[in-house]
Amino acid sequence: MINVMIEKLRILIAFINARYFVRFDKIKQEKLYAKQASFLCKNSAFYSSGEFPLMNKKLLMENFDSINTVGLTKETALSFAIDCERTREFNKKLHGVTVGLSSGTSGHRGVFLVSDAERALWAGTILAKTLPRGKLFGHKIAFFMRANSELYETVSSRFIQFEFFDLEVDMSAHLKGLEDFQPTILVAPPSALLKIAKESHLRPMKVISIAEVLEARDAVKISDGLGVSVVHQIYQCTEGFLAATCEYGTLHLNEEVCHIEKEWLDERRFIPIVSDLKRRAEPIMNYRLNDILMVKSESCPCGNKALALEKIEGRQDDMFIFNGLNGGNVEIFPDFIRRCLLFSDEIEDYRVVQNSRRELDVLADNLSETTCAQVQMEINKLARDRAFIAPNINFKVYEHTNNKKLRRIESHVER
Numbered sequence: 001m002i003n004v005m006i007e008k009l010r011i012l013i014a015f016i017n018a019r020y021f022v023r024f025d026k027i028k029q030e031k032l033y034a035k036q037a038s039f040l041c042k043n044s045a046f047y048s049s050g051e052f053p054l055m056n057k058k059l060l061m062e063n064f065d066s067i068n069t070v071g072l073t074k075e076t077a078l079s080f081a082i083d084c085e086r087t088r089e090f091n092k093k094l095h096g097v098t099v100g101l102s103s104g105t106s107g108h109r110g111v112f113l114v115s116d117a118e119r120a121l122w123a124g125t126i127l128a129k130t131l132p133r134g135k136l137f138g139h140k141i142a143f144f145m146r147a148n149s150e151l152y153e154t155v156s157s158r159f160i161q162f163e164f165f166d167l168e169v170d171m172s173a174h175l176k177g178l179e180d181f182q183p184t185i186l187v188a189p190p191s192a193l194l195k196i197a198k199e200s201h202l203r204p205m206k207v208i209s210i211a212e213v214l215e216a217r218d219a220v221k222i223s224d225g226l227g228v229s230v231v232h233q234i235y236q237c238t239e240g241f242l243a244a245t246c247e248y249g250t251l252h253l254n255e256e257v258c259h260i261e262k263e264w265l266d267e268r269r270f271i272p273i274v275s276d277l278k279r280r281a282e283p284i285m286n287y288r289l290n291d292i293l294m295v296k297s298e299s300c301p302c303g304n305k306a307l308a309l310e311k312i313e314g315r316q317d318d319m320f321i322f323n324g325l326n327g328g329n330v331e332i333f334p335d336f337i338r339r340c341l342l343f344s345d346e347i348e349d350y351r352v353v354q355n356s357r358r359e360l361d362v363l364a365d366n367l368s369e370t371t372c373a374q375v376q377m378e379i380n381k382l383a384r385d386r387a388f389i390a391p392n393i394n395f396k397v398y399e400h401t402n403n404k405k406l407r408r409i410e411s412h413v414e415r
């Protein structure tokens with residue numbers, strides 16, 4: 001009981017700070033960075049020299065024991081997390097921290113640690129960035145996720161109601177419950193939002209897309225179907241809370257808490273290298289993510305100085321690789337593949353999967369002969385423009401899968 005009260009208070013403080021006080025500025029960020037560096041120097045064996053080498057999931061897992069500051073070994077943390085998962089008891093703690101499992105993209109199971117203070121900061125910040133201006137209380141938030149968390153129950157109160165909807169369950173089974181709940185804020189991956197927009201009569205005040213790439217065309221369908229002017233986004237992963245949409249509809253990096261370096265891919269696209277300046281149980285420093293972000297060229301009128309993003313384009317390892325006409329590799333950004341399909345109004349749902357350099361699977365609904373010929377033509381044109389050997393295309397019927405993240409552009413080619 002007392003713990004729940006402390007947690008609520010912490011969330012409230014984080015909320016007030018993030019909503020009304022903390023604004024990104026370079027000098028404050030540098031101070032935070034110095035403070036974090038000095039803490040890690042003293043408390044993390046791995047960082048005791050004060051150097052922060054480039055980090056990724058594999059390195060983080062390999063050096064887990066010496067990186068974390070709460071004295072846990074990977075074996076202990078893993079077996080504890082698996083045990084929590086099996087018994088579905090997610091509120092147990094080890095050395096004072098919550099231990100979670102993360103599904104690595106490479107198939108390896110990872111483990112992550114979050115302290116109570118870090119969780120409260122996260123929850124308070126998310127609420128501060130998402131609760132609409134002008135109406136703070138009385139919201140009903142419908143949350144579509146893969147696993148529930150007692151955190152939402154902690155946040156739940158007289159002022160805010162949370163309702164969790166399990167994404168593993170078929171969406172049609174949720175529609176009635178959703179209509180009964182009448183959420184004012186709807187949070188879900190775009191694939192679920194599309195279905196809700198199509199099949200329900202909901203009129204939420206705010207719609208927030210999470211966990212999957214939000215494509216421009218899908219965003220229009222979602223906002224039309226649900227009667228909102230903007231589909232907001234929250235961009236986060238186990239490595240932290242990285243960006244959220246402001247009231248003007250611009251996606252801003254969470255530079256109040258994260259220091260983000262850019263590995264440029266072209267003039268506007270970059271891979272973020274993140275240092276979370278608040279995470280201490282399991283520090284995230286100089287961590288290279290697997291995402292391609294695109295900078296927005298105009299500044300945002302909201303006054304937030306944190307970097308504005310045009311979009312999250314996709315995962316870096318979903319870049320397509322083809323054989324160049326003059327040898328070598330030619331890498332193609334997901335957006336260019338997307339464009340080869342989006343000219344057609346017939347195609348509503350689609351996926352493009354690259355299994356080898358010579359072949360693409362195009363899965364789509366409403367594939368007429370004309371559409372197939374057009375897609376083939378667009379791909380051939382791209383191949384000519386970018387000087388790679390045009391792949392063969394296998395056209396297949398698009399099938400909806402409920403049980404995994406929707407990736408419309410997906411590559412499995414060895415890099």
Ligand SMILES: [Zn+2]
Binds near residue numbers: 303
């Ligand atoms: Zn803004």
